[in-house]
Amino acid sequence: MSLLSVESLSKTFQTPSGPVHALRDVSLSVERGECLAVVGESGSGKTTLANMILGILAATSGTIRFDGRELPVRRGPEHRRAIQLVQQNPLSSLNPKRSIGASVRLGLDTYGIGARSERWARVEAALEEVGLPGEMRRRGPSGLSGGQRQRVGIARALACDPELLVLDEPTSALDVLVQARVLRLLNELRAEKRLTYVFITHDLAVVRNVADRVAVFKSGELVETGETARIFTAPEHPYTRSLIGAVPVVDEDELQLRNTLAGEQ
Numbered sequence: 001m002s003l004l005s006v007e008s009l010s011k012t013f014q015t016p017s018g019p020v021h022a023l024r025d026v027s028l029s030v031e032r033g034e035c036l037a038v039v040g041e042s043g044s045g046k047t048t049l050a051n052m053i054l055g056i057l058a059a060t061s062g063t064i065r066f067d068g069r070e071l072p073v074r075r076g077p078e079h080r081r082a083i084q085l086v087q088q089n090p091l092s093s094l095n096p097k098r099s100i101g102a103s104v105r106l107g108l109d110t111y112g113i114g115a116r117s118e119r120w121a122r123v124e125a126a127l128e129e130v131g132l133p134g135e136m137r138r139r140g141p142s143g144l145s146g147g148q149r150q151r152v153g154i155a156r157a158l159a160c161d162p163e164l165l166v167l168d169e170p171t172s173a174l175d176v177l178v179q180a181r182v183l184r185l186l187n188e189l190r191a192e193k194r195l196t197y198v199f200i201t202h203d204l205a206v207v208r209n210v211a212d213r214v215a216v217f218k219s220g221e222l223v224e225t226g227e228t229a230r231i232f233t234a235p236e237h238p239y240t241r242s243l244i245g246a247v248p249v250v251d252e253d254e255l256q257l258r259n260t261l262a263g264e265q
Contacts, residue, residue, distance in 0.1 A: 001068050002029035003196050004053070004164060009062035011048050011220075022048040024220045026062070030164075035190060035197040037211035037228070039204060039243065045220040046200050050166050053198060054085055066164070081111045084157035086150075088169040093153055094141040100127075100152045101137025107160040126159040127152070130185060147178035151185070158189070168200045183209050204247045208232065216240045 011023040023045045030036045038046045051057040053064060055075040064071045071079060084107075087093040094103050104123045108114060114122055124134025130151040141149055150170060157165055167186070171179040187210060190197060199210055207214055207228060214231045216224040216239065224237040235241045 002065075003032040003034075003067055004030040004198070005065045006049070006053075007063045007065070009049070009052065009064065010060045011045075011052060011057060012060045022220050023052070026222045028215050028222060028225060030196055030198060032163075032196055033190070033194050034212045035199055035210050037199045037201060037207040037214045038217060039201055039207060039214060040217035041202060041243075043219070044217040046202075046217050047168065048220075049217070050085075050168055050198065050200050053166055054083060055079070077111050081107070081113075081160045082162055083164045083166065084160055084162040086153050086157050086165055086167045086170050089173050091141060091146070091149055091173075094149060096140065096142055098140075099138055100141055100144070103141070104137065104152065104156045104159050107156060111160060113160065122159060126155040129158060129189070130155045145178070146174050147182060150174065150178075150182055154182075154185070154189070158193075162195070164196045164198065166198045166200070169202070170199075171206060172201070172203065179206070180209075186210060204232075204243055216243065 006026055006028050009023060009026045010021070013020045013022055026045075026049065028036070038049060040046050048057065052059055055071065055073055058073040066079065066083065075083075094100065101120070101123050104126055105119055108119045108122060113119070120137070123137050127136055128134050132148060132151055132155070136148075141152065144152065150173075153170075170186070171182050174182060183206065186197070189195060197210070199207075201207060211228045213226060214224075214228050215222055216231070216237065218239045224231070224235065224240045226236075231240065232244060235244055
């Protein structure tokens with residue numbers, strides 16, 4: 001049984017100029033322990049999908065199931081704890097008036113995780129899991145680097161012992177070297193904790209390093225899905241080919257494949 005399944009999901013926004021179909025009849029699934037990358041340009045519907053999985057937006061039609069049970073829009077503590085978000089901008093997602101320890105601890109207090117006397121120890125353990133010293137909990141977010149702040153965001157999600165992480169462009173605000181370190185950390189944590197990821201991104205170069213499967217969105221529709229290796233070597237949809245054609249290449253074989261795919265459009 002899939003950990004997460006989306007069935008015939010649609011979302012329409014009513015605007016003064018008429019309805020906007022942000023998501024159209026989308027069906028997909030994510031297996032336990034898997035990383036599914038959801039890719040597409042801005043406006044493709046990928047963030048709308050993420051917000052519906054998180055319960056931030058209600059579906060116009062269709063259903064979302066988690067561990068076999070249909071998810072209501074108004075989530076109870078059990079589901080809010082089990083499905084956690086890692087946001088795009090690691091600075092804006094942290095309260096500048098709180099210490100990073102207080103930000104990480106918030107979920108523990110909200111969901112009553114562990115004895116109160118043990119929660120600071122859990123905070124320090126969560127920071128250490130993402131490669132930060134536990135005593136850093138006393139510092140504020142403004143004194144941290146971008147990579148450190150994103151690690152705090154990941155620690156905040158992990159402290160709640162989630163089953164599913166929705167990662168919304170988690171490395172787009174980071175430089176290339178820091179991005180690589182964060183991606184390596186995410187891969188290690190998924191393997192160690194048997195986590196499941198829905199990884200939202202517009203960057204297919206990132207996808208190759210983290211995803212087991214890829215779901216390609218265009219104008220609110222799911223146009224192609226498949227294993228990452230197949231998507232990169234034998235994409236079926238013209239839009240997928242165009243996305244892959246824009247990915248930076250590192251050797252002659254990749255360049256030849258990209259040129260071949262571009263010629264098939």
